[in-house]
Amino acid sequence: QSMRAVFEWSWKLLNEVEQKVFRQLSVFRGGFSREAAQAMTGASLHMLTHLVRKSLLTHRERGRYEIHELLRQFAAEQLDASPVEGAEIEARHSRFYLGFVSARELRLGRNEPRQAAEELRIEIDNIRQAWGFSWLEIQDLDRSAYTLWQFYVLTGMFSEGEQAFRLVIESLRVKLVAENKIEDRTARCVLSKLIGIQASLLISLSQHDRAMLLAQEAVALGQASGGIEGETLGHLVRAQAHNRKAKFLAGRPHFLQAIDLASRDPIGRSELLIDCEWMGYLWLGAGSMMLNEYGKAEKEMAQGLQLCRRFDKVRGEMSLLANLADIARETRDFAMAGEGYRQAYRIAHHLNYRWGEGVAQLELGNIARVQGNYVLAADLVERSLRIFREIGDRLKEALAVLLLGQLHSNIGNFGEAQKRFDRLLQLLREVESPSVEAAANYYLGMLASYRGESETMLSYALRFLQIGREMNSRVAQAEAFTLVGHAHAALHHLPDAASAYHEALTLFDEVCNTFDAAETRAGLADIALLENNLAGAFAYAEEILKVLADHPRAGMDEPFKIYLTCYRVLEANHDPRVTNVLEIAYRLLDEYASHFTDDAQRQAFFYNVPSHRELVQARERIRSASK
Numbered sequence: 001q002s003m004r005a006v007f008e009w010s011w012k013l014l015n016e017v018e019q020k021v022f023r024q025l026s027v028f029r030g031g032f033s034r035e036a037a038q039a040m041t042g043a044s045l046h047m048l049t050h051l052v053r054k055s056l057l058t059h060r061e062r063g064r065y066e067i068h069e070l071l072r073q074f075a076a077e078q079l080d081a082s083p084v085e086g087a088e089i090e091a092r093h094s095r096f097y098l099g100f101v102s103a104r105e106l107r108l109g110r111n112e113p114r115q116a117a118e119e120l121r122i123e124i125d126n127i128r129q130a131w132g133f134s135w136l137e138i139q140d141l142d143r144s145a146y147t148l149w150q151f152y153v154l155t156g157m158f159s160e161g162e163q164a165f166r167l168v169i170e171s172l173r174v175k176l177v178a179e180n181k182i183e184d185r186t187a188r189c190v191l192s193k194l195i196g197i198q199a200s201l202l203i204s205l206s207q208h209d210r211a212m213l214l215a216q217e218a219v220a221l222g223q224a225s226g227g228i229e230g231e232t233l234g235h236l237v238r239a240q241a242h243n244r245k246a247k248f249l250a251g252r253p254h255f256l257q258a259i260d261l262a263s264r265d266p267i268g269r270s271e272l273l274i275d276c277e278w279m280g281y282l283w284l285g286a287g288s289m290m291l292n293e294y295g296k297a298e299k300e301m302a303q304g305l306q307l308c309r310r311f312d313k314v315r316g317e318m319s320l321l322a323n324l325a326d327i328a329r330e331t332r333d334f335a336m337a338g339e340g341y342r343q344a345y346r347i348a349h350h351l352n353y354r355w356g357e358g359v360a361q362l363e364l365g366n367i368a369r370v371q372g373n374y375v376l377a378a379d380l381v382e383r384s385l386r387i388f389r390e391i392g393d394r395l396k397e398a399l400a401v402l403l404l405g406q407l408h409s410n411i412g413n414f415g416e417a418q419k420r421f422d423r424l425l426q427l428l429r430e431v432e433s434p435s436v437e438a439a440a441n442y443y444l445g446m447l448a449s450y451r452g453e454s455e456t457m458l459s460y461a462l463r464f465l466q467i468g469r470e471m472n473s474r475v476a477q478a479e480a481f482t483l484v485g486h487a488h489a490a491l492h493h494l495p496d497a498a499s500a501y502h503e504a505l506t507l508f509d510e511v512c513n514t515f516d517a518a519e520t521r522a523g524l525a526d527i528a529l530l531e532n533n534l535a536g537a538f539a540y541a542e543e544i545l546k547v548l549a550d551h552p553r554a555g556m557d558e559p560f561k562i563y564l565t566c567y568r569v570l571e572a573n574h575d576p577r578v579t580n581v582l583e584i585a586y587r588l589l590d591e592y593a594s595h596f597t598d599d600a601q602r603q604a605f606f607y608n609v610p611s612h613r614e615l616v617q618a619r620e621r622i623r624s625a626s627k
Contacts, residue, residue: 007074010056019078021047022056024085026075027093030125031066039096040089062122090133097123097130098137098144105147109271111312113154114351120151131164136175141168142190146272149197153204154315156354156391162201169194185225192221192230193272199237203244206395206431212241232261232276240283244395246434246471248287255284278304278316282323289327290435292475292511298327318347318356325363329370332515332551338367355396358387362400369407370553372592374605378407398427398436402443409447410558411601412608417447438467438476445483446557449490450609458487475516478507479556482520489523498527518547518554522565534573541569545581552588560589560611567618579622586619 152161222231242251281304325340348356365380405420445460468476481504488497528537563585
């Protein structure tokens with residue numbers, strides 16, 4: 001009460017004009033600029049300085065002013081006493097800040113997103129306040145929607161963005177019903193666009209079913225009202241939802257429709273439509289890549305990249321470079337993939353695009369893993385994991401956790417690997433991602449293999465195969481059949497193992513994947529050895545050695561099981577190359593181990609993983625025999 005008495009005393013010392021300005025300043029949130037105060041209340045610099053001297057305002061850096069929250073609440077009470085004035089100042093505030101947002105559309109959408117986003121971030125409290133009343137003026141709402149959406153995407157604030165658009169859509173629906181304007185063409189056009197944006201944010205939050213329903217509504221409203229932005233974005237989101245569910249062929253017609261709609265008016269199209277076009281090419285290419293159509297994927301993404309460079313869509317350029325690097329990774333050009341991810345990271349870092357930084361770090365970690373630097377890989381993936389947790393991207397978090405589980409398995413830290421996989425399974429209950437679930441079953445199967453739990457390994461392998469079939473992915477099915485073969489071989493079910501390996505080889509041959517097929521052939525060579533078919537085993541080994549000559553890190557995960565099989569086959573056939581093959585394998589194993597600075601970790605790597613341990617022991621035997 002004593003504080004309130006002070007406020008009331010200070011209030012009474014103000015003249016009528018000062019009281020009016022001060023109560024109207026209560027509409028601001030998180031501070032304000034002199035220009036905003038003048039536009040909102042007509043306050044001059046002299047008036048603001050006068051209020052600062054009276055300790056009613058604080059003058060901060062960058063020329064901003066703030067009102068203490070308790071003072072602001074007191075001033076807001078005075079404004080509430082004049083409802084007409086309050087409604088007028090709120091509308092003025094909303095128009096000003098929505099205009100502030102829309103004025104940054106081109107810079108945020110094109111080549112100055114970092115600077116524009118920072119300007120919006122400074123005013124975010126006022127923008128939130130303004131957006132809450134944006135449904136009052138549908139034209140202001142329409143003009144500012146794209147820029148606000150892009151701000152939320154760039155900053156990774158997907159959850160807040162989805163909520164902001166959801167609430168304004170609800171308010172707009174109520175307003176249209178109350179004013180009997182639910183059939184108003186302009187209103188339905190804007191509503192279609194807003195719903196499409198909300199659906200897009202739901203894709204970023206991995207809520208694919210909700211996104212699909214809203215996308216269908218955006219398309220229907222857009223078609224009925226001539227709202228091409230909402231219709232285009234709706235088609236794009238429908239296709240994205242299909243892709244996330246691994247239904248790549250079902251999504252393709254919607255991507256093509258979105259691209260067609262977005263490109264119909266090349267001169268007058270909006271920033272949103274340009275974005276829909278490049279995103280259409282990106283996701284179209286991603287689907288082609290998942291179907292192992294790498295040439296088609298590269299052409300589609302190249303079209304998107306050309307479009308981004310034509311319109312200075314820097315964020316789009318970053319995303320397409322990362323996806324082109326994905327193609328290089330899948331086709332085993334790791335040098336090109338690494339350079340692509342580094343280039344994408346540099347752009348994302350320059351833009352302060354947190355999600356983009358996380359993606360690039362995750363993929364650079366994957367490249368480091370493939371190249372045997374598990375320490376660097378773990379560091380990069382942990383960094384990406386922190387970003388995805390911070391921004392709430394559960395799907396990317398799941399991918400990062402998956403990769404960490406894989407790394408710990410390969411390092412020999414089986415307990416830590418299991419913890420990561422347990423967390424992954426929790427995440428997969430929150431998000432639907434057949435591709436991540438498939439990979440989870442593969443690596444859980446491998447972990448079971450390392451632990452000697454063959455029945456458990458077979459269970460994971462069969463689930464992996466089921467998902468691969470549902471995805472219609474020949475590569476996933478080939479990898480799953482190989483894992484099934486490994487499990488049956490460990491259980492001494494040799495005919496079943498051989499059958500699974502032959503199924504895998506057929507699929508790998510269809511997609512011309514000799515790199516991964518080397519592991520499948522190694523499995524068949526192992527069976528031939530067990531059946532004392534030395535000639536058959538030798539024939540498989542010869543094919544594998546040709547692959548290893550060009551790709552020393554061949555195989556679905558690590559190459560050491562393949563080298564171990566070749567060593568055993570050559571030894572059984574008394575081939576003089578046996579020592580050389582073993583030395584190559586051991587040098588590669590030692591190269592992987594050289595990155596560990598902790599001796600206990602190095603020992604775990606050498607002796608906890610069966611193929612590592614057996615290579616070390618084989619080398620020790622040969623060295624002892626040579627003495």
